[in-house]
Amino acid sequence: MSHTRKPFDRRAFLGAAACLGAGLALPARAQTPDYGQEQFETSAFTNQRRNISSFQNRDWQPYFSNLRNGAILVDTHSRALHYWSADQSIYRLYPTSVPVSEELTRRGRTEVIRKVEGPSWAPTPSMKKRNPEWPDYVPPGPDNPLGTHALYLSWRYYRIHGTHDTRKIGRKSSNGCIGLYNEHIQELFGFAKIGTQVLLI
Numbered sequence: 503m504s505h506t507r508k509p510f511d512r513r514a515f516l517g518a519a520a521c522l523g524a525g526l527a528l529p530a531r532a533q534t535p536d537y538g539q540e541q542f543e544t545s546a547f548t549n550q551r552r553n554i555s556s557f558q559n560r561d562w563q564p565y566f567s568n569l570r571n572g573a574i575l576v577d578t579h580s581r582a583l584h585y586w587s588a589d590q591s592i593y594r595l596y597p598t599s600v601p602v603s604e605e606l607t608r609r610g611r612t613e614v615i616r617k618v619e620g621p622s623w624a625p626t627p628s629m630k631k632r633n634p635e636w637p638d639y640v641p642p643g644p645d646n647p648l649g650t651h652a653l654y655l656s657w658r659y660y661r662i663h664g665t666h667d668t669r670k671i672g673r674k675s676s677n678g679c680i681g682l683y684n685e686h687i688q689e690l691f692g693f694a695k696i697g698t699q700v701l702l703i
Contacts, residue, residue, distance in 0.1 A: 557595060562586045571697040574614075574662070574690075576600075576680050578607055578702060581672055583662070583680060585693055592693060599670040599681035606678045607702075608657060614698040616654035617691060621663065623648050650684045651691040655700060662700070663687060 557580060566573045566586075575584040578600045585594045601607040620642035630636060640646050649664020662680045664687035665671070671683055680702075682690065 557582050557597070559593075559595065560584050562590075565701050565703070566699060569699075571613075571695050571699060572693060573699045574694065574701070576662075576700070576702045578609070583682065583690070585690055587693060594690065594693070596682050596686045596690065597672050599665065599673055599675045601676050601678050602674045606676075608660060608678065609702045612655045612657050612660070612700045612702075614653045614662075614694050614696055614700060615656050617694065617696065618652045618654065619691065620650065621646065621648040621652040649681070649687060651687045653687075653691065653694055653698075662690070 560575065560577075562569060562573055562575070562584075565575050569586055569588045569590060572588050573586045576582075576598065577584070581598050581600050583596045583598050585596075586592070622642055623640040623646050624638060625633065625636050630638070642650075644666055647665070648661065649666055652661045652663035654661050660678055662682065664684040665681040666684065668683060670676070670681055675681070
């Protein structure tokens with residue numbers, strides 16, 4: 503019996519590979535739209551999009567004992583990322599993509615350990631085994647699942663990163679990472695430092 507290799511599908515690849523997800527299998531529903539969190543409006547005062555169904559400003563005190571090096575709170579329920587600067591002069595609220603399932607969702611405290619502008623991407627061996635048609639390496643650019651910027655966390659394979667596939671934002675669409683619009687991750691990248699505290703709830 504002959505086996506034909508599946509052709510490389512750039513769109514499906516970008517949608518499926520946006521995060522390594524600790525090498526776990528991608529659930530079939532990863533590309534299923536989740537319309538309950540899709541609608542955004544723009545504030546004339548902040549020029550930021552917000553999810554009108556569930557976004558809300560938060561205070562940092564219930565989640566952090568201090569703001570040393572700044573702090574990032576990711577609320578996986580409302581699909582929002584909150585950032586506070588160390589001196590409290592900056593607060594930002596961004597819509598995000600979140601993991602597609604509870605099994606792929608990690609919660610708890612971590613921190614930014616590396617910042618990369620123009621990140622490259624490579625599948626783990628287990629991902630490559632499941633998807634042999636995927637490339638071994640994707641350089642920075644429009645085909646890269648990590649978008650234009652990435653904040654690497656102390657948890658292996660977990661990142662806060664951009665995405666070129668804007669359909670993913672506001673949805674359960676990642677294998678574990680937190681995705682932002684490229685313009686938002688670029689701004690957050692400028693604010694965050696090595697050592698910035700991160701809490702996923």
